[in-house]
Amino acid sequence: EKIFLNGELISSHEATISVFDRGFLFGDGIYEVMVQLENGLFYKDAHWERLQRNLDKIGIAYDVTEMEAQLDPLLVSSNLTNKPCLIYMQVTRGVAPRKHAFPKDVPPTVMMYALPYTLPHINSKSSHAILRSDNRWLRCDIKSISLLGNVMANERAMEENADEAVLVRDGFITEGSHTNIFFVKSGKVYTHPANQLILDGITRKIVLKLCEDLDIPMMEKAIGVDEIDDMDEAFLTGTTTQIASIAKLGDHIYHTPDAIGPITKKLQQAFADLKNLEPSK
Numbered sequence: 001e002k003i004f005l006n007g008e009l010i011s012s013h014e015a016t017i018s019v020f021d022r023g024f025l026f027g028d029g030i031y032e033v034m035v036q037l038e039n040g041l042f043y044k045d046a047h048w049e050r051l052q053r054n055l056d057k058i059g060i061a062y063d064v065t066e067m068e069a070q071l072d073p074l075l076v077s078s079n080l081t082n083k084p085c086l087i088y089m090q091v092t093r094g095v096a097p098r099k100h101a102f103p104k105d106v107p108p109t110v111m112m113y114a115l116p117y118t119l120p121h122i123n124s125k126s127s128h129a130i131l132r133s134d135n136r137w138l139r140c141d142i143k144s145i146s147l148l149g150n151v152m153a154n155e156r157a158m159e160e161n162a163d164e165a166v167l168v169r170d171g172f173i174t175e176g177s178h179t180n181i182f183f184v185k186s187g188k189v190y191t192h193p194a195n196q197l198i199l200d201g202i203t204r205k206i207v208l209k210l211c212e213d214l215d216i217p218m219m220e221k222a223i224g225v226d227e228i229d230d231m232d233e234a235f236l237t238g239t240t241t242q243i244a245s246i247a248k249l250g251d252h253i254y255h256t257p258d259a260i261g262p263i264t265k266k267l268q269q270a271f272a273d274l275k276n277l278e279p280s281k
């Protein structure tokens with residue numbers, strides 16, 4: 001397995017990072033994940049743009065076009081050209097003596113690798129999600145590598161044999177530990193507004209666009225934890241999750257394992273079509 005690390009393609013067992021890397025010491029960095037389908041990289045521009053935007057937000061001076069140019073060589077050397085795979089990218093603020101303030105004139109640590117990975121054709125499996133309090137900081141819009149709140153919530157979901165932890169802040173549902181969440185009520189789709197309390201998922205954006213294309217009414221509005229029982233359907237979205245119906249959220253059962261709701265199903269079908277027709281954007 002090959003890793004692209006600071007401009008060089010090296011094998012994974014030779015790829016090492018200093019213990020003084022600010023990613024290691026402070027979690028001071030940004031990451032991104034995208035998938036390549038057989039017919040191309042899925043919404044690659046949106047992923048590169050988000051990586052650049054997030055680096056700009058935290059003041060890491062790095063131009064992602066450099067990384068973009070390294071993707072083809074990485075895929076070639078990983079034997080993954082035109083093959084289904086997952087691409088992980090990470091940029092940290094670099095190596096410097098441990099002081100909180102940003103170091104001056106330090107190059108960022110830039111890392112990227114690709115793994116064979118095939119997305120399921122359609123999300124036939126529904127999810128069980130637990131509810132957890134959203135203990136994260138107040139800049140969840142930043143795709144930070146500091147993921148302790150997300151990791152702890154997700155671990156709890158695993159302990160309870162669930163698939164995801166859905167987070168609640170001040171009585172409102174924000175998002176999942178690594179997914180966005182949508183609800184459906186009387187034919188209308190709801191999801192949390194893309195503010196600083198959630199990560200503005202690329203799949204979330206795709207789903208909102210699909211609603212528009214399919215004339216499904218949609219509103220970016222936070223749903224209260226006390227409204228869960230009133231909703232007709234709920235689903236999770238994410239790059240690897242795609243669109244996963246929620247069968248059970250907390251104590252509320254939306255559907256039996258195979259009886260996915262009509263709007264969720266329609267969006268899953270449209271998403272599957274999109275993957276076949278329109279991928280290498």
Ligand code: PLP
Pocket residue numbers: 150175176177178179180198199200201202203204237238239240
């Ligand atoms: N919310 C959080 C907290 C995430 O970590 C992720 C993905 O990693 C998402 C939402 C979904 O984003 P995307 O659809 O861009 O993968």
